[in-house]
Amino acid sequence: EPQETLEQPHYSSRYACLRPCPLESPNQELARQLAVIRKDRELDGNATSALVYERAISVIIAYPHKITTARMNELAKLPFMGEKMLAKVEEYIESGTITESQKIAASGRFRALSAFTTIYGIGPSTARKLFDVFGLRTFDELVAHFSTNELPYLNDDRSESRIQTRAPTLKIQAALALREELNERIPRTEVETMHSVVMAELEQIKGGCTGTIVGGYRRGKAYSNDVDIVITHPSLANEPSLVSDLCEKLVNQLFQRGLITHLMHLGSFLQPGAPRHPSLDTIEKALTVFRLPPQLNPRGVHRRLDLIVVAPETYWTAIVGWTGSKMFERDLRLWAKERGLNFDSSGITRRSNGKQYFPQTEEDVFSVMGLGYLDPTLRNA
Ligand code: DCP
Ligand code: MG
Secondary structure (H helix, E strand, O other), rough: OOOOOOEEOOOOOOHHOOOOOOOOOOOOOHHHHHHHHHHHHHHHHHHHHHHHHHHHHHHHHHHOOOOOOHHHHHHOOOOOOHHHHHHHHHHHHHHOOHHHHHHHOOOOOHHHHHHHHHOOOOOOOHHHHHHOOOOOHHHHHHHHHHHHHOOOOOOOHHHHHOOOOOOOOOOOOHHHHHHHHHOOOEEEHHHHHHHHHHHHHHHHHHHOOEEEEHHHHHHHHHHOEEEEEEEEEEHHOOOOHHHHHHHHHHHHHHHHHOOOEEEEEEEOOOOOOOOHHHHHHHEEEEEEEEOHHHHHOOOOOOEEEEEEOOOOHHEEEHHHHHOOHHHHHHHHHHHHOOEEEEOOOOOEEEEOOOEOOOOOOHHHHHHOEEOOOOOOHEOOO
């Protein structure tokens, strides 16, 4: 039952899911320099400090005016604008640069850790170990290191999935070999071609599937880092076993056609550490490496493709949950929690009694949670 009074979006909200945030901000360069500090904290394993910067940056990019000295009083009243953050903003207004950001960007360790973490499977703590313990500095040194070593903790947790497939897991060696291709951004036209190819294969497996491109593409980004597609079919309603069936058939068909070359992850878990509940069986995802057929892809470039197969009752929460941005999703879950609800891609649940809501439109996903609607292109928090 949708709420009657909806909280109206405004750039001064504490919640990213209530701040209308277009792709372009008048304060892009300021945000970019603060993001260098955020990244440094993340690479250092300082999640708390990284989040402080992430929240402040998110507020700054939703602020609709160019930040000048005359705007500082208003800025100081916005959420997450602490004294240290305001000092950095002031330094930027006065000099055009933030000294700390410049220092970080020039540091060899920062540059190496940033480069290492562009490789799938290498997160900040692995990158620090490779740099600090093994003394590695360049990609060539990484390639040499992994010719005799494995990443012991590369995510190969297929045990949680019911999907049977022969598609190989992407190992660190292949991830290194494909590094440049997987880091190349994908233009919108190619995103659309990938979607058409996947939908044509789906049509052969089961006629009448629906598939929506979500992620950054749906928020209007000109270039995406990967392609995310949410897929459903009417016959999957209240038949959880058919959800993983369809995902399995799709993955295997794309693999047989040579379109999927590797898998990074299979499974229905949504967030690492998220509590498992029955509705998770209504969602199945395959994170893959995909390659368009030669006639559509003369350079043979590999792309990241995420396929999310869901029951129809879960379709709209999955669409909202995968459209992003990450900050938007984080605060959507926080907002829900503070109102006694649990939001994730597999549905909305009342925490006190487990009652589930199955919104039938995207607008309903927002109104069930008491949120005024925001167009996907305004979810770039
Ligand atoms: N998402 C999430 N939690 C996850 C995975 C995804 O909340 N564990 C959501 C937020 C993301 C969206 O799904 O915005 C898609 O994730 P991507 O990592 O693909 O990010 P984007 O599509 O936003 O940008 P890009 O792919 O261009 O980097
Ligand atoms: Mg994406």
